[in-house]
Amino acid sequence: MLQHIFRQIWAQRKYNGWIFIELMIVFVLVWVLTDYAFVMLHNKSIPQGFDINDTYLVTYGIYGDETSRYNPQESDSVKIMENLDLFVRKIKEYKNVEYADLTYLPWGSVPFSGGQNRTSVKKYNDGDPTEVFAETKNVRSGDFFRIFRYTSAKDGSWERPAGIDLYQNNSILITRKVERELFKNESAIGKTITADIGDGPRNYVVADVLNDQKRFDYRLPEGGVFGESPSATPDNLTGFGVCFRVKQGTPEKQFILNFRKEMTKQLRIGNFYLKNIEPFHQRKENLRYELGITNEVRTRTALMIFFLLNIALGIIATFWFRNETRRSEIGLRMAMGSTRATLQRQFITEAVLLFTLAVIPALIINYVIARAGMIELNIDLHRKYETVVGSPYITQHFTWRFLVASLMTYLLLVVIVLFSAWLPAYKASKVHPVEALRDE
């Protein structure tokens, strides 16, 4: 049977040639797109490490002395701090707000802020330091963990880190990745490390280990160290904002609308005013857009649809017209006892075999592309298409990544090929044998 179909394909090579070349080129291109999708989906499936659902950021503005709304009586440092306290307290007491606190914002301390401050974290082992790099997060109070739900690796709760006072005993928190890289299989709790979280390198004692966290959902986890933040003073207030979490299921649009309406007047306290309220997932989407990821995904999706449509159209056209010219053959086969089902199966097998033949040279081209590093993804921590020794992630393993992406491409395209070949095959098999043989 298979041999017969191979002979059939070869006999028709003049017409199959075009669709063969097209299938090959499209496989090469779709493979590049699928590989990207695979890495994206793989990274997305890794837990984020924190939770920004139902969280918001409120930023305040401060009327300067050159503005028409400046109130000089509210401008001494005691008054300013009192007013700021009141500003935060009013948000805490607003309906549906569960936790709220003044939060240090610069350099990526809160999720999805765009900036990032990476520090070297060292462990001294008899004089010889082991060094890794991690994001620094400056945390002002335990509510930070209740709002964003960074969880302890020990029991998965956010109350555990929230209960640790980072301003006492040189305490610091690290994530699993940092622990793994510095201490291998030992626990890091209670050990001393050196890190720079803003005031230069200092020794800290690890108070707890948090679960791994990702900076963006499409990236691999990055190490993190969580230490104390600078205290708010009248001189550094632009670096702070109010983060809060609302009760689960509070409808977002309505909440923002009500908040603006009810709080704009209330939050005009001294020289403070409500500047903006923004849900964190919005910040996430904006950042994704600004970094070009959203457009990259859209462009690639559009190209993917374009190639799939072309393949479908090509297969339908090729097989439709060929089946029409093969009507006498079809009639003959039916007269010889082929059922409609066997006929359809034969045509579809022919298409799938043709496709599979085209995949062989395509895979060789793809292998060369991958080896040459022509598709470096900037969504990955490690940009190169290569094996990273010791990495637990399948996308950092050359052979596996190549195999999975190729298999995904094959399955995706074979579905399209099956469907597009079935359509003309079904129509051709519906012809009455007498009708078909009349052409003879």
Add this chain to the structure above:
Amino acid sequence: MLQQYFKQAWQLIRQNKLFSSIYVIGTALGISMVMVLAILNHIKTANIYPEYNRNKMMYAKTISMAPVDTARFKYTNSGNLSYKAARLLFMPLETPERISVMMSGSNFASLPNDDNLVNVKSRYVDTAYWEIFNFRFLSGKPFSNADFRSGLQVVVITESLAKNIFGSSEAVGKYLEYGFKPYRIVGVVKDISYVMEETYAQIWMPYTCIEDYDKEWSERGGMIGDISRVYLLAHSPSDFESIRNEVNENVHRYNAQATDWKADLMGQPDIQSVAIHRYWSNEGPDMIKIRIQNCLLIFLLLLVPALNLSGMNSTRMERRLGEMGVRKAFGASRSKLTNQVLTENLLLTGLGGLAGLLFSYLILLFTRDWILDMGRQYSSSLPEGASVDFSATMLFNGKIFLIILLVCLVMNILSALIPVYRSLRKHITDSLYIKYN
């Protein structure tokens, strides 16, 4: 003759409805993608309201400062130009017709002591800005040279901002607050589409009313600062080279007496088609790479559908082998037959092209919020309340129609030439033989 071909082609199309419709869809698919790219390029580079002088414009936005003594300062720094840099390198130029400097920002616009705060995008400009760009004033006029020199707090706003704050576009002479400081409105202009990168804003004011706009920082020679753009309007595109030379002379002169930091403009000032690709402050766009990438993309977008069409054409030619044989037997030359088939094919491709163009308009309509940022390495997300509007001149114009004609011709030749050539190469007897087999 041509008419005869077309008549015959039309008959053929009507006889093979299925073939024709699949063929037209296949063509439309490829052409629509290329047309989207062509229209986007047109929107970004053609003369469109209010940027009617794009073909005569040059732009500069970034500067890179390298240390003279690498033992003292380690790294090269880059960023936007400072006022000092603009004053030394660009303002003394003699070849350009107009020179303008623009800074941008955003803040709240409001009525005095009112809680309705409108977040607006602002541009701090000079008087030449209003001559380089052709804003349509609904009432009032740009601020004057005297206003500019004395740093008067006056603004030009858009119609929609006037309506948002005052409830009507009659706003000239009234006062609004920007950043909680009072400004007098001197002009109201027609809204600017978000698509127009150099001019989109809601509010314009003299940069002389910003405190310290000309402050000189001591670091890096004071050449890195807050200027978003320097605009140079040339008398004609043929002046571009001499403007570039003049700028380079100024840079040389600066570097010759610089003790700590040397300036590098990285190929600036740019013409429009280069400026749209400049994202980073530390390096210029690699135009050769960008052009190769674009050509490759367009080639692939046309090649894949063309392969489809080639396959279809070769089946069709097979079926018409008999007809071709008879025509040959009666003396038709091969070139004549080739011409005929290609013309027939062109009609189908033309129909596909038309469908493709309509389809590309649909794509643009549904994706207009983001499609202009496609391929950018860094872009800003659409501000709240802003809408991307395409005007008729952006979509319907001679250039676009010319491009589609060209694309159709390329597509036609790509998809039909080889099958036709292969089919007509056959000997008459072969052609006739198959027919009656």
